[in-house]
Amino acid sequence: MQPTSLVRNEIKTVPVQIMGKASTGPVISRVTDSFTGEVNATITPNNALTVSGDKIQVAGDHESVGVFFISLADGSRTKVSQIISNKNKELILMIPDLASGDYELELVTQHNNSKGLLKEPKTEKLDAILTVQ
Numbered sequence: 001m002q003p004t005s006l007v008r009n010e011i012k013t014v015p016v017q018i019m020g021k022a023s024t025g026p027v028i029s030r031v032t033d034s035f036t037g038e039v040n041a042t043i044t045p046n047n048a049l050t051v052s053g054d055k056i057q058v059a060g061d062h063e064s065v066g067v068f069f070i071s072l073a074d075g076s077r078t079k080v081s082q083i084i085s086n087k088n089k090e091l092i093l094m095i096p097d098l099a100s101g102d103y104e105l106e107l108v109t110q111h112n113n114s115k116g117l118l119k120e121p122k123t124e125k126l127d128a129i130l131t132v133q
Contacts, residue, residue: 016128020112025122026107028053031130034096040128046083051091053124058086060110062121072102072129088113103130118123 003011032039034048043049051067058067067080078096085092088111105126110117 026053026055026109026111026124028056028105028124028126031105031126031128040126042130043095043098043103043130043132045095045132047095048067049093049095050103051093052089054089055111055113055122056091056107056109056124057088057111058083058091058109060117060121062108062110064108064121064123065110066108068106068108068129069092069096069098070104070106071099072104074132098132100132103132107131109112 028051030039030052031043032050033041033043033054034050035044036042058065067083069078069080070076071078078098080092080093080096083091084094091107106123107125108121108123110119110121112118
């Protein structure tokens with residue numbers, strides 16, 4: 001089926017809106033605390049945390065690769081030392097022994113959905129602030 005000349009002319013008048021760059025790196029959609037069941041809120045140190053998203057598998061040998069809790073109080077970064085499950089769409093990790101306060105969750109990976117690793121690490125932060133009480 002071929003479009004008519006009227007349709008072809010109308011297509012030329014349709015405005016194009018560029019919405020920005022598409023996300024090609026990791027995307028963290030939510031975290032769930034295994035102890036409380038809370039989503040994107042309170043986390044419990046020394047318990048498991050499930051991280052859900054896309055392209056979040058932690059991989060690579062760059063020194064910055066890993067999962068980190070960043071304190072909003074002083075900017076200190078605590079690296080997660082134990083990742084229980086490391087999949088493309090879900091991570092299960094042990095929350096380090098964090099002090100009370102508010103934290104950002106940051107993931108840095110060189111994981112590539114095709115083969116091999118990315119040359120440079122990609123970083124993603126959870127949009128929510130996580131709280132240790």
